Amino acid sequence: MLGRLSSEPFLDMATYSFDVVSDFDRQELVNALDQVRRDVGQRYDLKDSNTEIELTESEVLITTASDMTLQAVEDVLRAKATKRNLSLKIFDFQTPEAVGGSRVKQVVRLRKGLSQEIAKKLSKSVRDELKKVTVAIQGESLRITGKNKDDLQAAIQLVKSKEDDLEVPLQFENYR
The missing domain is CATH 3.30.70.990 (YajQ-like, domain 2)
Structure with missing residues (x-):
């Protein structure tokens, strides 16, 4: 039965993301x-x-x-x-x-922005521990993307747990 459409409505597989940055007001x-x-x-x-x-x-x-x-x-x-x-x-x-x-x-x-060294360290840590999210280094920030908001929450908690070992403060922006 080629060409038959499913009666299921198309489910948009939305992805969610946030940025990890180091900035100050x-x-x-x-x-x-x-x-x-x-x-x-x-x-x-x-x-x-x-x-x-x-x-x-x-x-x-x-x-x-x-x-x-x-x-x-x-x-x-x-x-x-x-x-x-x-x-x-x-x-x-x-x-x-x-x-x-x-x-x-x-x-x-x-201190402002994530250095390449810190970004790589955080990226590797998130990729090693959380398989359901993707991490991309974008200049002086990290973009973490996932299909599930719970996975992103887990990523935020993981990154927060690593913050004490870093010499820069971290913030989370553009959560969507």
Whole structure:
């Protein structure tokens, strides 16, 4: 009986997907740095330290009077970032360097995006443990696709369990 159509309606095999990214809310970072500047200007132990905090596209530059005041400014930065729900993993503190007189400069790189190494590690982990989902590295993110939402939920839980071993924070976007 060639050509006979099934009485079953065509079932669309929908696929679902989400992206694993590493990002942060830049406006929250700007707000946190504003609060740090205000705190530094008001604290008696930091008031006269002539501390400068500058935000560029990919890093925060802190210039201050001494190693001791630098440590205090870093502590304030961590506290303000935490209060604004920014992961401390976005900060990559470099070695402080002397910049003349007794002043020191600290470069704090901002981590954003998944490196190829981290993306490959996560991809392999998901592929090894979950056979019903597919993983694709797309630039600085991972796209995980599956036919079943429960499989994607399992993938999210698996990726979350691996996050503690990574030096970057992870978020899940475009869940559909």
